[in-house]
Amino acid sequence: MKHNHKLLSALLLGAASLFSVSAHAALNVLACEPEWEALTKEIGGDKVKVSSATNGLQDPHRIEARPGLIARTRNADLLVCTGLELEVGWLPVLVQQSGNAKIAAGQPGHFEAGSFVPRLDVPNKLDRSEGDVHAAGNPHIQQNPHNIALVAAALSKRLAELDPADAAYFQSRQADFSARWNAAMLKWEKQAAPLRGIAVVEHHKNMEYLMNWLGMRQVGTLEAKPGVEPSAAHLGELLAQLQRQPAKMVIRAGYQDARASQWLAEHAKIPAVLLPFTVGGDAKATDLFSLFDVTVQRLVEANK
Numbered sequence: 001m002k003h004n005h006k007l008l009s010a011l012l013l014g015a016a017s018l019f020s021v022s023a024h025a026a027l028n029v030l031a032c033e034p035e036w037e038a039l040t041k042e043i044g045g046d047k048v049k050v051s052s053a054t055n056g057l058q059d060p061h062r063i064e065a066r067p068g069l070i071a072r073t074r075n076a077d078l079l080v081c082t083g084l085e086l087e088v089g090w091l092p093v094l095v096q097q098s099g100n101a102k103i104a105a106g107q108p109g110h111f112e113a114g115s116f117v118p119r120l121d122v123p124n125k126l127d128r129s130e131g132d133v134h135a136a137g138n139p140h141i142q143q144n145p146h147n148i149a150l151v152a153a154a155l156s157k158r159l160a161e162l163d164p165a166d167a168a169y170f171q172s173r174q175a176d177f178s179a180r181w182n183a184a185m186l187k188w189e190k191q192a193a194p195l196r197g198i199a200v201v202e203h204h205k206n207m208e209y210l211m212n213w214l215g216m217r218q219v220g221t222l223e224a225k226p227g228v229e230p231s232a233a234h235l236g237e238l239l240a241q242l243q244r245q246p247a248k249m250v251i252r253a254g255y256q257d258a259r260a261s262q263w264l265a266e267h268a269k270i271p272a273v274l275l276p277f278t279v280g281g282d283a284k285a286t287d288l289f290s291l292f293d294v295t296v297q298r299l300v301e302a303n304k
């Protein structure tokens with residue numbers, strides 16, 4: 001009898017939650033990158049259902065639009081992407097194939113994080129012979145936590161615009177996130193103080209915002225041109241350059257091939273450092289806070 005009681009109340013509870021969902025459905029959000037999925041969860045709580053088009057071990061510049069992804073795009077109320085041409089190779093096609101007018105560029109359902117932050121590397125003139133140059137500036141903005149804070153504020157407003165009934169809920173989650181985030185930034189900046197001024201080599205120009213935040217200097221890239229895989233000739237030149245002007249370390253993202261940075265590390269006798277780059281780019285980077293915990297910790301350790 002006792003057992004039956006439990007079952008009955010479980011059934012009633014299930015029915016009640018089913019009812020509240022149908023009365024007021026959560027917003028369906030499709031993020032382009034894992035950092036925006038994580039941020040949408042922070043601000044949206046249980047009023048959003050969110051997934052990401054790419055994971056932390058995929059190159060966000062280029063992915064294949066599989067049928068499952070097209071279905072998720074069709075059902076989305078809101079896209080949360082970087083913009084700044086990062087997804088230019090796949091997102092426009094995906095949005096078009098989905099036939100979902102709510103999330104077309106320029107609609108409230110199309111949120112571009114990159115338009116809310118100060119941009120680095122905006123080219124004076126566009127020369128495609130210089131490789132896969134990002135014409136709207138460097139899109140890898142999530143590497144500076146101050147940018148995450150700016151995007152969080154804008155995202156909370158956008159969620160409220162699309163779901164006005166829950167505006168107060170989004171606003172209070174945003175205030176809570178922002179308090180925890182500001183405290184975490186102070187901690188990271190204190191821990192990273194010894195990194196100021198150090199010279200580093202990176203794989204692709206995707207760590208500029210991180211280096212700009214922590215005052216590190218980029219003295220070379222493994223790619224001779226953006227989007228062109230490292231060549232033996234270019235690596236040889238880079239090694240010669242480092243023998244004249246040494247760098248402290250060579251850094252790469254979780255999604256990038258390790259071979260070129262390991263080769264340089266071995267020959268230049270500097271550490272090769274793997275950074276998560278986004279949530280899920282490393283097993284320890286499970287949310288936005290641990291993403292920067294791990295990033296700062298790896299850099300500080302490599303600098304010892």
Ligand SMILES: [Zn+2]
Pocket residue numbers: 061134139140204205206
């Ligand atoms: Zn890039």
